[in-house]
Every structure is written in C-alpha cells, then in structure tokens.
Amino acid sequence: MSTRRPCIGVxxxxxxxxxxxxALLKLIPHADYLYFGDTAxxxxxxxxxETVAKYxxxxxxxxxxxxxxxxVIACNTATALALDRITAAAKVPVVGVVEPGAExxxxxxxxxxxxxxxxxxxxxxxxxxxxxxxxxxxxxxxxCPLFVPLVEEGWNEHRVTEEVATIYLKEAxxxxxxxxxxxxxxxxxxxxxxxxLHRVAPPHVKIVDSADATADAVGGLLRRLPLxxxxxxxxxxxxxxxxxATDSVEKFRRLGPKFLxxxxxxxxxxxxxx
Ligand code: DGL
Numbered sequence: 001m002s003t004r005r006p007c008i009g010v011x012x013x014x015x016x017x018x019x020x021x022x023a024l025l026k027l028i029p030h031a032d033y034l035y036f037g038d039t040a041x042x043x044x045x046x047x048x049x050e051t052v053a054k055y056x057x058x059x060x061x062x063x064x065x066x067x068x069x070x071x072v073i074a075c076n077t078a079t080a081l082a083l084d085r086i087t088a089a090a091k092v093p094v095v096g097v098v099e100p101g102a103e104x105x106x107x108x109x110x111x112x113x114x115x116x117x118x119x120x121x122x123x124x125x126x127x128x129x130x131x132x133x134x135x136x137x138x139x140x141x142x143x144c145p146l147f148v149p150l151v152e153e154g155w156n157e158h159r160v161t162e163e164v165a166t167i168y169l170k171e172a173x174x175x176x177x178x179x180x181x182x183x184x185x186x187x188x189x190x191x192x193x194x195x196x197l198h199r200v201a202p203p204h205v206k207i208v209d210s211a212d213a214t215a216d217a218v219g220g221l222l223r224r225l226p227l228x229x230x231x232x233x234x235x236x237x238x239x240x241x242x243x244x245a246t247d248s249v250e251k252f253r254r255l256g257p258k259f260l261x262x263x264x265x266x267x268x269x270x271x272x273x274x
Contacts, residue, residue: 005230005237006031006222009068009092011059014042015152015252016188017074018259020097021241023215024072025262028222030235034066036270039247043148044077045119045187052121053082057089058272062244064092070225072218073097076186076210077119080127093221098127098186100217101210105184106135108206113179115172115205116141118186119148128186140180142172144187151189154258161193166200173202184208192259243267 008028010021014037021035036059038044044052056078060071071094073079073086079096087094105114116128116139123143132139147168150161173180183205185191191209198207245252249267256264 005234006225007034007067007069008032008072008218009034009036009060009063009066009070010072010074011036011056011063011078012038012074012188013044013055013077014039015255015259016148018256018264019188019191020072020074020211020214022260022262023209023211024218025239025241027215027219029239030230031222032240034063034068034242034244036063036244037246037252038272039245039252041246043119044075045121045145045148047077047121049081049121049125052078053085056082056086060086060090060094062270062272064090066242066244068092070095070218070221072214074188074211074214076101076188077121080118080122080125080186093225095214095218095221097210097214098131100213101184101186101208102128102131102135102137104210104213104216105182105208106132106137108208109137109180109182111179111181112137113177114139114182114184115169115177115180116184116186117144117147117168117172117190119143120145122186128184138177139184140172140175140177141186142168144168144190147187147193148189151192152255156192157195162196162200165193165196169197169200173205178202180205182206182208185210241266244270246270246272
C-alpha cells in the first residue's frame with residue numbers, strides 16, 4: 001500500500017475540464033492533481049477524430065511524464081472520439097466522462113428516454129447514445145455549439161444565452177422525445193449554465209452532470225488501487241494542484257476561477273512540439 005497521496009492527471013481541451021476538477025476536489029481532497037488544458041488548440045468540439053486523438057494522446061503522455069498515476073479525460077469530445085486510443089497509449093488507468101455520465105443518466109430516467117447535449121463532434125460520434133443503449137435507454141442527441149463561446153464570454157446568466165438555450169432545447173425535446181425525463185450535460189462547459197437549462201427545459205426534466213458522475217467513478221477506482229490509502233497526516237493536507245496550459249498563462253489564471261470556483265495560481269506554460 002502506498003504512503004504517498006495519489007496523483008491524478010486531468011486533461012481537457014481548455015478551461016471547461018475545471019468543472020470536472022471542481023467535482024474531483026470536492027469528492028477526493030486527499031489527492032494531488034495535475035491539470036492540463038490544451039488552450040492553444042481548443043476548441044476540440046469542431047475537430048476530427050484523428051486530430052483530437054493525436055492531441056489527447058500527446059497530453060496523456062505529458063501527464064504520465066509528470067508522474068500522474070491515473071488519467072481523467074475531463075473533455076467530453078476527447079472521451080467520445082478518442083478514449084480507446086488514449087487508453088491504449090497510456091500506461092496508467094484512464095477514466096473518461098461518457099460512461100459515468102451515461103450510467104448516472106440511465107439510473108435517473110424512469111422513462112428510459114434521455115436527451116443528451118454536447119459539441120458537434122461528441123454528438124456526431126454517438127458515444128453517449130451507444131453508452132445509453134447499453135443501459136436499455138433511448139437517447140436523442142443535440143449539438144449545441146453556441147454554448148461553449150457563450151460560457152467563455154461569461155454570459156452564464158445572459159438573456160441571449162437563455163434565448164439560445166430555449167431554441168436548442170425545443171429542438172432537443174422533440175421527435176418523440178417530448179417526454180424524455182433526463183437532460184444529460186455532455187460537455188464540460190454546460191454545468192455553468194445549469195440555472196438557465198433548468199428554467200428552459202420541460203419542468204419534469206432532471207439534469208444530470210457528467211462531471212459529478214465522473215468524480216464518483218474516479219473515487220470508486222481509487223479505492224480499488226493500491227495507491228489509494230495514504231496515512232492520516234498525508235490525507236489531512238490540502239490538495240496540491242498544478243496547472244499546465246498550452247496558451248497564455250495569464251489568460252488561464254484569469255478565466256480558470258470562473259470554472260473552478262477557486263483561485264488558479266500555479267500555472268505553467270507547456271509547448272507540445274508537433
Ligand atoms: N471540453 C469540450 C467538451 O467537453 C468543450 C470545449 C471544446 O470544444 O474544446 O466537449
């Protein structure tokens with residue numbers, strides 16, 4: 001049994017994965033974290049499988065070199081398009097966001113009908129639909145590409161975002177899915193507009209967030225690994241979080257707290273060579 005605190009590597013295309021880190025810090029404070037945001041190459045949501053897989057594998061190798069003992073692929077697009085490729089390339093256990101989110105949504109849906117919203121690439125991959133089908137649940141997937149820029153603009157409580165959400169959700173809860181009882185947030189940015197989504201979704205709908213479900217899955221995996229049980233003195237220390245960004249460190253420090261809800265201090269610039 002290891003006496004060290006576990007070191008968890010968290011990967012995302014940029015800032016959005018900080019919503020997953022937030023859930024991890026709340027549930028697993030006795031670990032240290034390395035967060036990699038590929039801010040120079042975002043968004044991933046409009047890119048091809050080949051490109052996303054290449055970027056994600058590079059990031060996974062980087063985090064392994066920094067001694068991450070487990071990888072959390074916080075980016076829904078990277079999970080949906082490349083989880084198999086990342087898992088094959090990594091030497092440490094890898095957890096994505098799609099399976100935990102789908103399992104939680106399936107458990108929450110009495111009607112066995114779920115609406116999933118995500119980026120263009122996530123929706124085109126049908127990764128969520130396949131994962132939900134395995135739980136006997138029908139899914140209607142809807143791409144909502146305007147949400148990421150609106151959230152990055154900080155318009156989380158803006159009338160334009162509410163208008164856009166109204167249009168998207170009207171289209172999503174249609175075509176036989178008017179009675180779907182769960183809305184699954186299949187993108188890192190969407191937890192930030194949950195209040196608007198609650199307002200504009202049909203009133204009977206429950207919102208399920210992949211970030212919380214993923215933190216639970218990571219907690220479960222940690223308990224099964226030998227690195228999971230540091231002594232009491234180690235457990236009591238506050239988590240140490242080191243951030244790596246491929247674009248401006250200053251921008252990461254400025255935008256990061258909006259997603260994490262905490263100050264973002266120790267940010268290092270990384271230049272991944274092509
Ligand atoms: N992190 C991405 C996701 O969860 C959203 C941002 C992007 O497109 O890069 O799908």
